[in-house]
Amino acid sequence: MTTVAASEGAPPLIALHAVGRDFDVSKPWLNRVLERTPRQLLRAVDDFSVQVRKGETMALVGESGCGKSTVARLIVGLFPPSRGSIEFDGNAQTTSTAGAWGPEVRRRMQMIFQDPYASLNPRWRVMDIVAEPLLAHGVLTRRADLQARVFELLGQVGLTPADGDKYPHEFSGGQRQRISIARALSSAPEFLACDEPTSALDVSVQAQILNLMKDLQDRLGLTYLFISHNLAVVSAMATRVGVMYLGRLVELADAAMLFARPRHPYTRMLLDAIPDIEMSGRPRTPVAGEVANPLEPPPGCAFHPRCPLSNQRCRIERPELKAEPEGALVACHAVAEGRAPA
Numbered sequence: 001m002t003t004v005a006a007s008e009g010a011p012p013l014i015a016l017h018a019v020g021r022d023f024d025v026s027k028p029w030l031n032r033v034l035e036r037t038p039r040q041l042l043r044a045v046d047d048f049s050v051q052v053r054k055g056e057t058m059a060l061v062g063e064s065g066c067g068k069s070t071v072a073r074l075i076v077g078l079f080p081p082s083r084g085s086i087e088f089d090g091n092a093q094t095t096s097t098a099g100a101w102g103p104e105v106r107r108r109m110q111m112i113f114q115d116p117y118a119s120l121n122p123r124w125r126v127m128d129i130v131a132e133p134l135l136a137h138g139v140l141t142r143r144a145d146l147q148a149r150v151f152e153l154l155g156q157v158g159l160t161p162a163d164g165d166k167y168p169h170e171f172s173g174g175q176r177q178r179i180s181i182a183r184a185l186s187s188a189p190e191f192l193a194c195d196e197p198t199s200a201l202d203v204s205v206q207a208q209i210l211n212l213m214k215d216l217q218d219r220l221g222l223t224y225l226f227i228s229h230n231l232a233v234v235s236a237m238a239t240r241v242g243v244m245y246l247g248r249l250v251e252l253a254d255a256a257m258l259f260a261r262p263r264h265p266y267t268r269m270l271l272d273a274i275p276d277i278e279m280s281g282r283p284r285t286p287v288a289g290e291v292a293n294p295l296e297p298p299p300g301c302a303f304h305p306r307c308p309l310s311n312q313r314c315r316i317e318r319p320e321l322k323a324e325p326e327g328a329l330v331a332c333h334a335v336a337e338g339r340a341p342a
Contacts, residue, residue, distance in 0.1 A: 013191055013223050014052035014075060019084035020247075021045040021070055025295070042294055044070045046247040048084070049321075052191075057217070057224040059238035059255070061231060061270065063291055067247040068227045069114075072193040075225065076111050077101045088191070107137045110184040114196040116176035120168040126179055127164035130154065133187045153182040157212060174205035181212065185220070193225045198233060210237060231274055235259055243267045246294060246302040249321060253328035263330045263340065265307045301333065309334035 026032060026039040045067045052058045060068045073079045075086060077093070086093050088105050101109070110133070113119040120129055130150045134140045140149055151161040157178040168176055177197060184192055194213070198206040210233065216222060228234050234241060234255070241258045243251040243266065251264040262268045289306035292298050300317050304310035311333070319331040334340040 010053040010055055012051035013054045013089055014050075014225070015087040016048055016050050016071075016075070017085045017087075019045060019048045019071075019074060019081045019086060021067075021074055021079060022082045040295055043297070044247055044294070045074065045081075048247070048249055050242060050249065050252065052223060052225060054190075054223055055217075055221055056239040057226050057237050059226040059228060059234045059241045060244055061228060061234055061241060062244035064229065065291060065294065066244040068244055069195050070247075071244075072111065072195050072225055072227055076109050076193050077106065078111075103137065107139070107187045108189050109191040109193070110187065110189040111193040111195065112177075112180050112184050112197045115200050116173055116180055117168075117200070119180055120176055122168055124167070125164065126150075126154070126159075126166055126168070129168070129179060130164070130183045130186055133183060137187050139187055149186065150182075153186055156185065156216065157182045172205075173201050174208060177201065177209055178212070181209075181216070185216070190221070191223045191225070193227075195227045196229070197226075199228070199230065206233065213237070231259075231270060243270070246292060246297055248302065248331070249329075250303065250331045251328065252321070253326075257326060257328060261326070261342075263324060263328055263335050264332050265309055265334065265340065266303050269306075301331075307334075309339055311339075 021044050023042045023044055024039065025042045027035070027037065031037075032039070048067075048071060050058070060071060062068055070079065074081055088101065088109065091102070091105055093101060127147070127150055130153055131146045134146055134149060140146050150164055154161060154163055159175065159178055159182070163171075168179065171179065180197075197213070198209050201209065213224070214237065217224065224237075226234065226237050238255040241253060241255050242249050243264060245266050251258065251262070251267050253263075258267065259271065262271055292302060292305060298305055299315065301307070301310065301314045301319055304314040307314065313333050317333070319333050319336070321329045321331045322336055324330055324335070332340065
């Protein structure tokens with residue numbers, strides 16, 4: 001089966017419209033009264049709009065704390081959005097609370113978590129772990145059918161039926177992540193949110209898991225939201241890449257275009273931080289400065305305290321995503337004004 005990721009005309013499976021998510025990080029009520037301090041809200045995601053087309057791999061990249069994982073959890077319904085709306089295959093969320101998707105939509109989307117050592121119940125056998133979504137969604141109920149389906153799933157991810165009787169602690173990190181993938185695939189989903197699925201694994205094991213995911217996508221026609229801070233992994237997996245900074249999307253482009261011709265200064269700095277193993281001698285600008293306090297984000301462009309191209313406009317006016325002639329979307333005054341190098 002061939003994926004439809006390459007087709008720009010593929011319909012959107014996921015659509016986020018001006019989505020935002022705030023978290024209350026205030027001190028307890030009594031402390032606030034005694035210290036006369038107001039409530040504090042952390043804006044983890046702000047005015048985030050994007051579409052994920054059927055069959056593609058959409059990647060989100062950025063430094064830790066920029067909101068990538070929050071976006072994934074918003075999509076699958078683990079967090080409700082504070083603002084905006086999310087649609088899955090034309091279906092809008094039914095409520096504004098966690099678990100907002102209806103049963104049929106929940107079956108069609110699953111999530112692969114970052115840490116395979118923490119995301120599997122250590123007291124359950126692999127058979128029960130992989131079968132749990134089948135029982136939760138009412139896909140299968142008979143023991144014989146469940147066993148046959150679990151054996152099929154274990155075979156798809158490179159494990160054996162005998163592994164179904166083992167516990168998670170009997171497996172390596174890469175094997176545990178294969179179990180997580182089998183669990184995610186058990187309800188035959190169309191969309192997988194992959195939250196840094198290889199970051200806790202050795203490099204050689206990472207390659208095996210990435211190859212497995214690409215093979216499963218080709219065979220099953222899956223759509224991925226792939227979250228990572230490893231740009232080398234993203235370049236191998238993604239068809240489109242979104243770059244996030246302090247909860248906002250600052251650049252969105254096809255993967256080949258973004259890696260060949262990054263436009264936003266932050267994207268350029270991320271790419272310049274990749275080790276130059278070819279020793280090309282190309283001038284490099286490592287990522288400078290620290291991410292601003294998300295509780296007190298800078299006015300204007302949030303990246304301006306670290307940006308070598310910032311001016312007075314950047315300090316007072318927040319840039320909006322604008323289309324470039326090549327098709328990329330960039331939120332940067334320097335790019336819009338022609339001050340950024342091409």
